[in-house]
Amino acid sequence: MATATANYQDCIEACNACLADCLACVEGMLGKESMNDCPKCCLECVAICRACVEAMAIGGEHAGAFCKLCAEVCQYCADQCGAHDHDHCQKCAESCRRCVESCQAVAA
Known part of the structure; x- marks a missing residue:
C-alpha cells in the first residue's frame, strides 16, 4: 500500500488543493449571483476530490x-468557475485544471 500511495502523491496533493480552493470559492460566492453552476459545481468537486484521495x-x-x-x-x-471574474473563482478554476491533469495521469 505504501507504494500505491507514493505513486499517487502528486494527484493526492492536487486533489487536496482543489478541494480547499473549491471550498474557498463556495464561501466567496455566498451572497453573490451566479450566471452558471458555480458554486454548486464546487460542492460536487469537493465530494469527488475527497473520495478520490481516499481511494488513492x-x-x-x-x-x-x-x-x-x-x-x-x-x-x-474549471469551466464554470473560470467564467467568473472573482479572484476566488479564478483560483478555483486554476486549481481544478491542475487536478484534471493529475487525475488524468493516474487514470491513464
Whole structure:
C-alpha cells in the first residue's frame, strides 16, 4: 500500500488543493449571483476530490476510476468557475485544471 500511495502523491496533493480552493470559492460566492453552476459545481468537486484521495490513499482497486470521474467533474468546475471574474473563482478554476491533469495521469 505504501507504494500505491507514493505513486499517487502528486494527484493526492492536487486533489487536496482543489478541494480547499473549491471550498474557498463556495464561501466567496455566498451572497453573490451566479450566471452558471458555480458554486454548486464546487460542492460536487469537493465530494469527488475527497473520495478520490481516499481511494488513492488506500491503494484501492478502483482508484483509477475515481480519478477519471474526478477529472471530468473538475473540468466542468474549471469551466464554470473560470467564467467568473472573482479572484476566488479564478483560483478555483486554476486549481481544478491542475487536478484534471493529475487525475488524468493516474487514470491513464
